[in-house]
Amino acid sequence: MEEKSVPHYRRLYEQLRKGIVDGIYKEGDLLPSENELCALHNLTRPTVRKALDLLAHEGFIKKQQGLGSIVHKLPKGIGILSIAGTTTAIGKKNLKTTTVVRPRVQNWPSDFFFALSDEFKTVGCIYFERVRFVNDHPIFYEQTYLPNINLPRFTSRNLDNKSLFDLLRQNYQLEIKGGEQYLKAIEAVDEKICEYLNIRTGQPVLYLSRKLETNRINFSFFSFMYCNTSDFSLYGVF
Amino acid sequence: MEEKSVPHYRRLYEQLRKGIVDGIYKEGDLLPSENELCALHNLTRPTVRKALDLLAHEGFIKKQQGLGSIVHKLPKGIGILSIAGTTTAIGKKNLKTTTVVRPRVQNWPSDFFFALSDEFKTVGCIYFERVRFVNDHPIFYEQTYLPNINLPRFTSRNLDNKSLFDLLRQNYQLEIKGGEQYLKAIEAVDEKICEYLNIRTGQPVLYLSRKLETNRINFSFFSFMYCNTSDFSLYGVF
DNA sequence: TTAATTCAATTGTAAATACAAGAAGTTAAA
DNA sequence: TTTAACTTCTTGTATTTACAATTGAATTAA
Incomplete structure (x- = not known):
């Protein structure tokens, strides 16, 4: 069977x-x-x-x-540009995750980068922030926004050292099917970013804005990631 | 027919x-x-x-x-992360290209980022640099390395306002089939980069290293691109 | 020995068919 | 009016078959 x-x-x-x-x-x-x-x-x-x-x-x-x-030879960089989430891209053994802002329900930012449906605007979002360590160095600072629809008990879940993709699949039958992403190189000016990523003010970081689409129709969520790429590159194929 | x-x-x-x-x-x-x-x-x-x-x-x-x-809605950014070359990604009308270093035969750099076959090392490379303008703003500064194999008259060709992909296909029957890329955010420290991209020293730029594979077996070429992403994002899907 | 030819194996393209799963509208019943 | 069942159309998965194009090794001929 x-x-x-x-x-x-x-x-x-x-x-x-x-x-x-x-x-x-x-x-x-x-x-x-x-x-x-x-x-x-x-x-x-x-x-x-x-x-x-x-x-x-x-x-x-x-x-x-x-x-x-x-x-093919294994890439030198971090293959996060394709569909794999961070955990899959790096491997559990080298990746540690800490939650710096626990999941909470709030309104969407007024100047949100991606277009939001009326339904999304009405229900608000679940927001949290995480810092991810590769080989004990802080590399990613990530802000995540989930539409607050049919995600019972999410705000009380522990996200430390867990794959968000796995959690969504196992607890909510949500499968990530694809998405779109925008990349920029910016200066790290925000104090929080510099502190979390342990870098000096003004250092360049890679800023990645992603919309992630799931198998539930019209249910997407969003992630904004600041990456310290001084030691690692982001890798992709095409 | x-x-x-x-x-x-x-x-x-x-x-x-x-x-x-x-x-x-x-x-x-x-x-x-x-x-x-x-x-x-x-x-x-x-x-x-x-x-x-x-x-x-x-x-x-x-x-x-x-x-x-x-x-799908047309993306806000520049869809250069997939297989499309710059010309295809942006469209001819908004893209201008100038050659700042004309194609010339030289040796490969000793610390070349990608692995090179012995054959490649022996024959050397064709090298050139271009600056690409989107809506008359310099956005890309690109260094290209082609293995010097079976590319007659390449050094005397004019690359201004042309698609390298088209040129390779039409003149040498070379079709780009795919490739791999590495992305970093770096500070623009090199004077030439700042001058060409019209930015101040220390401004963050997105650095894109690409290996491009063709239909001719074991024939790849390489491109290193500095992108000013202050006004544009790089866009991709996954 | 060398070069050309042949051959087998592999991936690439294409057609024809069948059924499953999901979405939307229609119809019927409550 | 509302709900439920049904029908139809859509994409998703899978099989079967056939031939083309390319590679690499084996064979043959010079």
């Missing part, structure tokens, strides 16, 4: 992905060919190809006609 | 894309349904779906099960 209703291509994708990040498939290796994967997992080629396309799209493999699927 | 060998899904993708950027399909509109597109273009659903998946992947549409393909 199969679990729930996760599509086959998605399960194969996750299995292969795990094989790559765990080092079972190493850089330069060829994945099993499409036909081999078909036989191994009792699937058909279009299904297998869909899984491989996902991997290629996120930079884990490069496909080459006539040759196969080549495992 | 059909042109060359452009896949059907690709041609449909480009046609729909043009319909969106030209405003024939407006924000919030529904594209014709998959079955309608099949009938219109004499294609089958998997082919049509592949075209739509491309559009969705680049943020032009959102697909919603049971409803259709919804045209």
Whole structure:
């Protein structure tokens, strides 16, 4: 009996992905060919190809006609620009999270960067702030705004060292399907930012504004992130 | 008789894309349904779906099960983070380009950020610098390195107000298939950068390091871009 | 030995088909 | 009037089949 209703291509994708990040498939290796994967997992080629396309799209493999699927080298930077949340992008062992402003219900800022529906404006938002440490250095200072709709008990949840994506999926059946993001380089002028990220006033930080879309229709939430990129780069493929 | 060998899904993708950027399909509109597109273009659903998946992947549409393909609003920022080159991302009318260092053959820098094959190191590179103006404001200062392999007459070409991607495709049959990128926020300390981008010393700029992969196997080239993001954001979807 | 050819394996493109799942409107019942 | 069930249209997932294009190794010919 199969679990729930996760599509086959998605399960194969996750299995292969795990094989790559765990080092079972190493850089330069060829994945099993499409036909081999078909036989191994009792699937058909279009299904297998869909899984491989996902991997290629996120930079884990490069496909080459006539040759196969080549495992790509692991990036030097933090792969936060694609759909992966911070926890997935960095890995739990190197990531620590502290909540500096606990979740609370409030109104949306009047000059909010993203467009808000009337419903969103009416119900207000759940707001919180977190600082995330990579190898014990504070790298991300993140402000999150969730529409206050159907999120019972959220304000009393503990977000320390947890993946927000996981929490939303496990407790509210919310799956992040995609989103859009805007990037800027700015000076860290706000005192709080400098304090949290342990940088001097005026130091450049990368400012990332994101709208995150979920499987619940018309339910998106928002995140504004200040990144200290002096030691790390943000990494992405395209 | 059909042109060359452009896949059907690709041609449909480009046609729909043009319909969106030209405003024939407006924000919030529904594209014709998959079955309608099949009938219109004499294609089958998997082919049509592949075209739509491309559009969705680049943020032009959102697909919603049971409803259709919804045209997404045009982004506020510059969509350079995906595969589009600068010219495509901004549009020719608002983009001007000047060459500040004409293409020349030289050695690779000793501390080059990306790994280079032995062949690349042997042949050296073609190097040039350009400044790109959006609405007559200098926004991008870009340093480009191309492996000096099979690019006859490149050093004598004029790059002003031209798309490098187009030039490579038309003159050398080189198609950009994808790549990887690293982003940082840095201070503009180099005098040349400040002069070219017309900013003061110490102002934050977004530094974008890119490896661009082509259809010629093992032929990639590299671009390092300093972006003044005080008036524009870089935009991407995921 | 070298170069050209052939061959098998791999990914790329495309069609035809079937059913599931979700959204929206229509109809019928309460 | 309101609610519920039904129908229809949409996209999502999956199978099956076929052929094209590319690669790399093996084979053959010079």
